[in-house]
Each structure stands twice: as C-alpha cells, then as structure tokens.
Amino acid sequence: MTDATKAGFVDFDSHIASAALPDGLREVLQVLARTCAEISDVVADGALAGALGASGQINVQDEEQKKLDVMTNDMLTDALLACPFVAGVASEEMDEVQPAIHPAGQYLVLFDPLDGSSNIDINAPVGTIFSVLASPSPTPTEADFMQPGRAQVASGYALYGAQTMLVLTTGSGVTGFTMAPEGRWLLTHPDIRIPADTREFAINMSNQRHWADGVQRYVTGCLEGADGPRGKNFNMRWVAAMVADVHRILMRGGVFLYPWDRREPEKPGKLRLMYEGNPMALLVEQAGGKATLDGVAPILDVVPERLHQRVPVALGSANEVDQIAAA
Ligand code: AFP
Numbered sequence: 001m002t003d004a005t006k007a008g009f010v011d012f013d014s015h016i017a018s019a020a021l022p023d024g025l026r027e028v029l030q031v032l033a034r035t036c037a038e039i040s041d042v043v044a045d046g047a048l049a050g051a052l053g054a055s056g057q058i059n060v061q062d063e064e065q066k067k068l069d070v071m072t073n074d075m076l077t078d079a080l081l082a083c084p085f086v087a088g089v090a091s092e093e094m095d096e097v098q099p100a101i102h103p104a105g106q107y108l109v110l111f112d113p114l115d116g117s118s119n120i121d122i123n124a125p126v127g128t129i130f131s132v133l134a135s136p137s138p139t140p141t142e143a144d145f146m147q148p149g150r151a152q153v154a155s156g157y158a159l160y161g162a163q164t165m166l167v168l169t170t171g172s173g174v175t176g177f178t179m180a181p182e183g184r185w186l187l188t189h190p191d192i193r194i195p196a197d198t199r200e201f202a203i204n205m206s207n208q209r210h211w212a213d214g215v216q217r218y219v220t221g222c223l224e225g226a227d228g229p230r231g232k233n234f235n236m237r238w239v240a241a242m243v244a245d246v247h248r249i250l251m252r253g254g255v256f257l258y259p260w261d262r263r264e265p266e267k268p269g270k271l272r273l274m275y276e277g278n279p280m281a282l283l284v285e286q287a288g289g290k291a292t293l294d295g296v297a298p299i300l301d302v303v304p305e306r307l308h309q310r311v312p313v314a315l316g317s318a319n320e321v322d323q324i325a326a327a
Pocket of ligand 1 (some may be wrong): 063114115116120204240241245258270271
C-alpha cells in the first residue's frame with residue numbers, strides 16, 4: 001500500500017484523542033496498542049527470532065508454555081507496569097497479580113498475552129486479548145481485580161493473522177484498526193456490527209460425545225441443515241484461537257461455543273473468564289451480539305470468585321445465540 005493511500009486513514013492516537021475517555025485510560029490504551037505492534041513483529045519473525053517451540057515451563061493453568069507465551073507476557077507486563085496510570089496487571093500466564101511500583105495508577109489490566117498457543121508453531125493465527133478495569137485502590141490486591149465484566153472500561157484484542165488488526169471497545173461501539181508499517185494502527189473498521197442471523201457455527205466437534213444434551217441438540221440441528229428443524233444449511237469453522245474465531249464473528253456473524261462437558265465435570269468450561277470471556281463478551285455485546293454462558297446468562301454478569309476462573313461460553317449473532325438457549 002502506498003503512503004498516499006494510507007494517508008486517508010485516521011490513526012489510533014488521533015482516534016482515541018477525539019473520544020471522551022477518562023484521564024489516563026487513553027495512555028493505557030496507547031501502551032497496549034504499542035506493545036501489541038511490537039508483539040506482532042516478534043510473532044512475524046517466528047523461527048528467525050528463535051521464538052518457536054516450548055519454553056520448558058508450566059503455567060498456573062498446568063499448561064506447557066510456549067516461548068512466545070513467556071516473551072509476550074514479559075513484554076506486556078513490563079510495558080504496562082512502566083505506565084504511571086496502571087495500578088496492577090494480571091495475566092493468564094502468571095500465578096498472581098502484579099501491583100505497580102508507583103502508587104498513583106488508576107487502572108488494572110488483565111491479559112492473555114498470546115491466545116491460541118497451539119497455533120504458534122504451525123503459523124496459524126494467534127492474538128493478544130486485554131481487559132481494563134478501574135482500580136479501587138492505588139495499591140491493588142487480587143480482590144480488587146474481582147469485578148464483573150460489566151465493570152470493564154475497555155477491552156480488545158490484537159489478531160496476528162493475514163493482516164495484524166487491533167479491535168477495541170471503550171463501551172460505545174467497536175472499532176478496528178489495521179497495522180501499517182512501523183507499527184502504525186490505522187482505523188479501517190469504524191463501526192463493527194455483528195449480523196443478528198447466521199449460517200455459521202464454531203465448536204470443537206471432537207468433544208461432541210462429552211457435551212450436555214442441549215448442546216448436542218443445537219449442533220445436531222445445525223448439521224441436519226435444510227433437511228432438519230432449522231430448515232437451512234450451516235457451515236462450520238474452528239481456528240483453535242478464540243481471538244480469530246471471535247474476529248470472524250465480528251466481521252461476518254456466526255456463533256462460537258466452548259461449553260461445559262463431561263471430560264472434567266467439575267470444571268465449568270475451558271476458557272478463562274477474566275482474560276477471554278469478559279473482554280470478548282464486552283466486544284460482542286457492543287457490536288450488537290450476545291455473549292452468554294449457556295445461551296441465556298450474560299458472561300458480563302458473572303461475579304468472579306477466582307482470578308483464573310473458567311467459564312462455559314456461547315456467543316455471537318443474537319438470534320442464533322437464542323437458538324442455543326432454545327435447543
Ligand atoms: P491456548 O492459548 O491456551 O492454547 O488456548 C486457546 C484457547 O483457550 C482458545 O483460544 C481456543 O478457542 C481454545 O483454547 C481451543 O481449544 P481446543 O484445543 O479444545 O480446540
């Protein structure tokens with residue numbers, strides 16, 4: 001793309017300068033945008049940066065960390081804790097919350113530094129997901145992070161795919177930026193809306209035999225297509241990175257499910273409330289979709305009990321989420 005073409009786009013800093021944001025939030029979002037641009041370069045370098053493969057460490061979720069999980073977690077933690085408006089951070093990759101050293105920060109930032117880790121070594125899409133809360137205290141403890149998703153003042157993600165994109169909400173709609181050379185984010189998607197109806201669903205079908213009856217009925221209805229009760233054919237997609245599956249839904253509609261299943265019945269689901277469920281739910285609701293635990297109960301109303309809590313997820317096109325509830 002030529003510089004002349006790119007000159008027609010509003011950049012990230014100008015866009016958020018024109019938004020009515022509280023003191024300090026703008027700066028926190030700038031740090032997130034800048035660091036995601038840096039992460040994009042590291043992800044793109046892959047083997048050239050020695051960034052592929054396992055780190056040899058296990059995280060708090062009992063999952064093997066990839067080198068890029070560790071590198072991107074450090075990049076975000078260092079950048080955010082250096083920002084005077086950040087009171088503390090929490091990450092999918094860290095056991096405990098990290099309070100900032102300077103005592104005047106107003107915001108808490110929670111993140112999954114590299115969602116879709118199993119995609120790293122096969123050069124498939126991965127992303128960074130973030131959630132921003134107001135801090136009740138300048139010296140926060142874990143209890144201060146335990147706020148329902150509805151309290152988020154901003155959330156978003158960067159998707160490192162065919163293009164690198166940053167998708168953001170500060171509570172009044174959803175905007176998307178595409179990364180140009182030198183890490184410049186340009187506003188390419190000023191008002192993202194999810195269509196209410198869809199013919200596309202996303203679920204890991206290999207877990208089918210473990211699902212609860214309602215999910216079985218819903219997916220069976222989709223698979224029967226025009227010959228079944230739904231009376232229309234469905235397509236299926238599964239990227240194994242929530243960030244990419246949700247991005248597709250924001251771009252063209254669809255539903256995404258990661259339900260409770262019988263493999264580990266004591267676990268409510270696989271996905272993490274604070275780093276995946278809440279930030280994506282705010283984006284989906286702000287784009288006109290529904291984000292629920294089960295087709296009905298909004299994810300954003302869950303009162304968190306633990307930092308690394310897991311939840312079931314059913315989100316996407318509003319009328320199709322209603323079909324999940326009705327199944
Ligand atoms: P990791 O980033 O920990 O690998 O997990 C990604 C994820 O939490 C989510 O982004 C995907 O939708 C889901 O896992 C994929 O899960 P399956 O491995 O069951 O397909």
